[in-house]
Amino acid sequence: MSRKLIGWSIAAIAAIFLILNYLPSFVADSLYKNVDDITDGEMPATVTSFESGPDVISTIGGSGEGLNCSLPALTNIVFDGSRDDKGRRHLVLQHFRQACVFHDLCYRHGLATYGYNQNDCDRILQNAAFRLCTYIRNGSGTGSATRCQTDSKMVLAGVSMGGYNAFRGWDRSTYFEFESDPFRSDGFQASRVVDHPFKAVDPAKYRNDPDQVILSFENVRSDIAVTCMTCGKLPVFEYTQDPNEIDAELQSVGVTKLPEALLKREPMLSETVPIWLPPRRHHAAPHLLVDSKGKDHLIWMSRNNPQDTMSCIVGADAAQLLTNTLPRRDLCSKDAGSLLSMVEVDMFATSPLPMEIPGAPEPIYATAISPQKTVDNDLSFCTRSASRAVDQSGNDDRSRCINFTGEAVTKGAALGAFQDFPVIRPGQQIVFARDVDQRTNSALTAIWQRAFGDTYSPGGALLVIDVAPPATPKGPAAASLKKIVRFNIDDRFDPMMPITRKVDDLRFLSLEASKETVRLRMVDFAKDNPAIGSVRLTMGGGDVELDRSWAARPLMVLETRDAQPKTKLVFSRGEIATDPDKPASPGATTEALTLQTLVFERDAAAPSDAPFLKSAGAACRITYEFAAGHTDWPCYRAFDPDRSMRASPAARMQASQMLVGHFSKGAGHGIAFPDACLKSEPIILAPQGATFTPVKDAAGWDGPPKLRRTIKCEPLDTAAIVSRPITQKAQ
Numbered sequence: 142m143s144r145k146l147i148g149w150s151i152a153a154i155a156a157i158f159l160i161l162n163y164l165p166s167f168v169a170d171s172l173y174k175n176v177d178d179i180t181d182g183e184m185p186a187t188v189t190s191f192e193s194g195p196d197v198i199s200t201i202g203g204s205g206e207g208l209n210c211s212l213p214a215l216t217n218i219v220f221d222g223s224r225d226d227k228g229r230r231h232l233v234l235q236h237f238r239q240a241c242v243f244h245d246l247c248y249r250h251g252l253a254t255y256g257y258n259q260n261d262c263d264r265i266l267q268n269a270a271f272r273l274c275t276y277i278r279n280g281s282g283t284g285s286a287t288r289c290q291t292d293s294k295m296v297l298a299g300v301s302m303g304g305y306n307a308f309r310g311w312d313r314s315t316y317f318e319f320e321s322d323p324f325r326s327d328g329f330q331a332s333r334v335v336d337h338p339f340k341a342v343d344p345a346k347y348r349n350d351p352d353q354v355i356l357s358f359e360n361v362r363s364d365i366a367v368t369c370m371t372c373g374k375l376p377v378f379e380y381t382q383d384p385n386e387i388d389a390e391l392q393s394v395g396v397t398k399l400p401e402a403l404l405k406r407e408p409m410l411s412e413t414v415p416i417w418l419p420p421r422r423h424h425a426a427p428h429l430l431v432d433s434k435g436k437d438h439l440i441w442m443s444r445n446n447p448q449d450t451m452s453c454i455v456g457a458d459a460a461q462l463l464t465n466t467l468p469r470r471d472l473c474s475k476d477a478g479s480l481l482s483m484v485e486v487d488m489f490a491t492s493p494l495p496m497e498i499p500g501a502p503e504p505i506y507a508t509a510i511s512p513q514k515t516v517d518n519d520l521s522f523c524t525r526s527a528s529r530a531v532d533q534s535g536n537d538d539r540s541r542c543i544n545f546t547g548e549a550v551t552k553g554a555a556l557g558a559f560q561d562f563p564v565i566r567p568g569q570q571i572v573f574a575r576d577v578d579q580r581t582n583s584a585l586t587a588i589w590q591r592a593f594g595d596t597y598s599p600g601g602a603l604l605v606i607d608v609a610p611p612a613t614p615k616g617p618a619a620a621s622l623k624k625i626v627r628f629n630i631d632d633r634f635d636p637m638m639p640i641t642r643k644v645d646d647l648r649f650l651s652l653e654a655s656k657e658t659v660r661l662r663m664v665d666f667a668k669d670n671p672a673i674g675s676v677r678l679t680m681g682g683g684d685v686e687l688d689r690s691w692a693a694r695p696l697m698v699l700e701t702r703d704a705q706p707k708t709k710l711v712f713s714r715g716e717i718a719t720d721p722d723k724p725a726s727p728g729a730t731t732e733a734l735t736l737q738t739l740v741f742e743r744d745a746a747a748p749s750d751a752p753f754l755k756s757a758g759a760a761c762r763i764t765y766e767f768a769a770g771h772t773d774w775p776c777y778r779a780f781d782p783d784r785s786m787r788a789s790p791a792a793r794m795q796a797s798q799m800l801v802g803h804f805s806k807g808a809g810h811g812i813a814f815p816d817a818c819l820k821s822e823p824i825i826l827a828p829q830g831a832t833f834t835p836v837k838d839a840a841g842w843d844g845p846p847k848l849r850r851t852i853k854c855e856p857l858d859t860a861a862i863v864s865r866p867i868t869q870k871a872q
Contacts, residue, residue: 181448184276184512185269186491188243190562191318194334194802195353195431196810198698198708199564199638202317204249205654205692207633209597210234210241211307212299220292231277235577235598237296240269242635243319244300248308250317253796255326258786259308265325267297276512277577310785311792312717315694316799319562321492322444324423328361331426332370332815332823334802335437338460339377339410342393349373353802355813355823356439356459358416363424365416367462370815370823371804372410377464380407394460395480402467410463411821417466418443419453419473419483427457430505432497433567438505440495440527442488450489454507454527456482475530482528487539489523497567498618501610503528506618508608509540510563510572520550522570522606524618532615541617550574550604550622562636568608569623569644575601575632597631603647603666628671634662640708641700641745648749650676652692658864659692661710665749677752678710678741685755685860690714690867691739697801699810706745710753711812713738715795716867717780729779733764734791735867737857738812738826738833758857759826759833765790765818768846776818776848790850793817794824805836816840819850832856 192200210216212234220233234241244266251257274289309315318331333356340347355370378388384399391399408414418424418441427439439462441455453473457466461480469478473485490509497504503526511521525540564571575598605624611617626647630637637649640663647666651673652659661676678685691712699709718733737760741753767790771777780789797814800823804811809828816823822840826833834854841849857863 179268179271179275182275183272183448183450184491185240185243185272186320186322186444186447187239188246188319188562189321189492189494190565191331191426192429193332193798193800194429194699195336195435195437196699196701197801198640198642198700199650200317200695200697201636201638201650201652202250202319202695203246203636203652204315205652205659205689206245206249207597207631208242208245208635209632210237211245213596216299220295231577232595233292233296234595235575236277237270237273237293238575238577238598238632240266240273240296243269246317246319249313250309250315250319252309252311252786253314253316253793254318255320255323255329257325259305261325262308263297263301266300267293270296311780311788311796312782312785313693315796317695318426321425321442322423322447323360323425324444324447326360326362328359329426330357330359330798330815330817330820332357332798332800332813333427333429333439334800335429335439335459336435337372338369338458338463339390339393342389346375347373350375351804351806353804354459355800355802355804355815356462357815357820357823358426359413359820360424360426363418363420363422365418365424366413367416368413368821369411369459369463370821371813371825372463374409374411376407377410378403378408380405390460391464394458394464396465400465400467403465414463415466416462417468417479418455419477419485420471421445422453422473428495430495430497430565432504433499438495440505442493442495442507444491450487450491451485452488452493452507453483453485454493454495454525456495456505456527484526484528484531485538486525486531488525489521489540489542493523493540494563494565494570495527496565496570496608498524498608498610499568501526501618502614506608507540508565508570508618510570511542520545520604522608522618522620524608524611524620535615537615541611541615543617543620545622550625562638564639566642566644570606570608571639571647572604572606573601573635573637574604597633599629599631600627601630602627603671605645605647626666626671628664628666630664630671630673634664634673637664638698640698650696650698652696654689654692657689658686659689660686661696661753663749674749677750678755679752680755680860680863681858683860684752686864687712687739688714688863688865688867690716691863694799697799699801700745701810707742708745708747708753709756709801709810710741711738711799711801712740713799713812714867717789717791717795719780719782728769730769731764731766732779732789732791733762734795736761736763736794736814736824737863737867739857739863755858757828757831757833758863759854760857760862761824761826761835761852761854763791763794763824763850763852766847766849766851768844768848771846777846788817790816790818790848811836816850818848822850824850824852826854831858 247262270293357368422443424443430438443453445451488509490511493509505527507527509523521542523540523542603626607623609619634651637651640648651662697711715736740757742756767777775788780792800813805827812826814824825836835852
């Protein structure tokens, strides 16, 4: 080879190196010169779990498409891949995985759940990536923080330019809660199924009300109101001018004297009432925790700001929320004089969760998994009573932590534990950890990893943490790492969620969507080598494969509380009736959608390979009629596929939250869909044999302006229908 050719080859290689290493960072820094410059050092807020009803074990979102960075493997080559001081490389697809998990969920569910647009999701990604990078740095030089900022901008640039089609508008976004700190949201709604708050107090008065009711929480920039959507129009207490005249309902929540705000009133149980939570905080939806005695607890874990981990923990029940929450003082503490329990503590984590610790004097605790900035990135489990008043001495306003040390939790697990949904059981918490670093002594392997990396994150561990009451009143809960299960399962199967509430049962379910179908998968982490297995669904005497469209809306997993409990899988899917060749007319006054539900069940004690049998299903046609000339209002216009960010009544219903509970007098679980346009009139489907029927065929008003909804349902019992797209259903 001539010297000239060698010279040109070296020059070409040098040019390629310069382009790959400097051009992307130059473009990213130029496009996003003025992004947030974060100096507080906190980890980003992580995804969290919300359950909507007492029988719900888990809700599986993500549309069966996995949770990962969704970037080409070659992306690694343009990011910082140098070793840290321990010789480890943090490649981009694993380095920023925590931020990418949130971003995936935000793109798929953020609009329907929190009103997030694509820009909101992208900016949250960049912010989270920068926080991660300052926490997990490649290299150890003084310029590494600057490189972190550049890397986070390149992640943002990549998704902004390449992910525009992945963001889901009102035609594809569906409701799924995952955000512990929705500070970017202008407003959102979340519903919870709870036992009737007063039926046990006065059975005769509330005899016509269902055993379980739906509470709808409307959050507008952290101003929160609640409506009991399925309560009867009955007065909570009778009109009086005497503050000492306390009826049974108020006595049951501890009211001993009527405040002035409740005098000379006769509030209806079904009316909307404000919830007085401490201001100047970002309030997410409440967590629902059902304790061992069957009592429902609604608990807010509210951050003060993104710069620290101070949290205002507020505990309540439905009866308190529907009577009086007005405090005497503007505080998050017992001194507020509220009927609700309030305590403000530093949880040392961005997404604390409530759990019950059986045997503790105050059994409801706030808990958090927290990586510590130590040499080995030790993993801590932090706890604090969710109701005990803060003692001003002895740092009682901080949670108490127990460190889990050693190599078992530092192989990526200390940081990986933040990356997937935690599982909360009485006295037990389970978290998934995915490895975030690459270790090798081979130069050739290092080059290969640097160039191609791992498209998916396969390695990780499941951590089972047993939690017992603290040894001292103010001490940490006695937490111990009971089990660590290493696994090698691609994050294409994330999230993996539990199939049962039974402690020590480590069977988890996930959805896997292919181009045409969706399959239910199971992993038993009690086995030595956990692996993905298939779950059979049967219908009409044979196995059935569901169409991919059944994965778009989250799957709900239930475990009944009967003498012989059953495990139920509740699927749903929807489709707006639009003609792509004939866009919606600006003057249209009607629109319709098809909404289908499908329930499979088996005995909870059945072996893992037992099939789930289809037990019920319904196909419903929902039609909206509305007045013309009001298209600026989202509830008075038909959906236009060319303007997918503009909502309509049918689009909102297609994306709506699904609830399961005992909503009617008959036995069995009903299914409900809150209606964003008719907030006091959710669609409720009552069980009727192997199908469901609407409790009300029509809702709304005739004006002015007119807005009416009608619904007609029929059985869904043909395998051929559920195995193909909803639009192919025979008319």
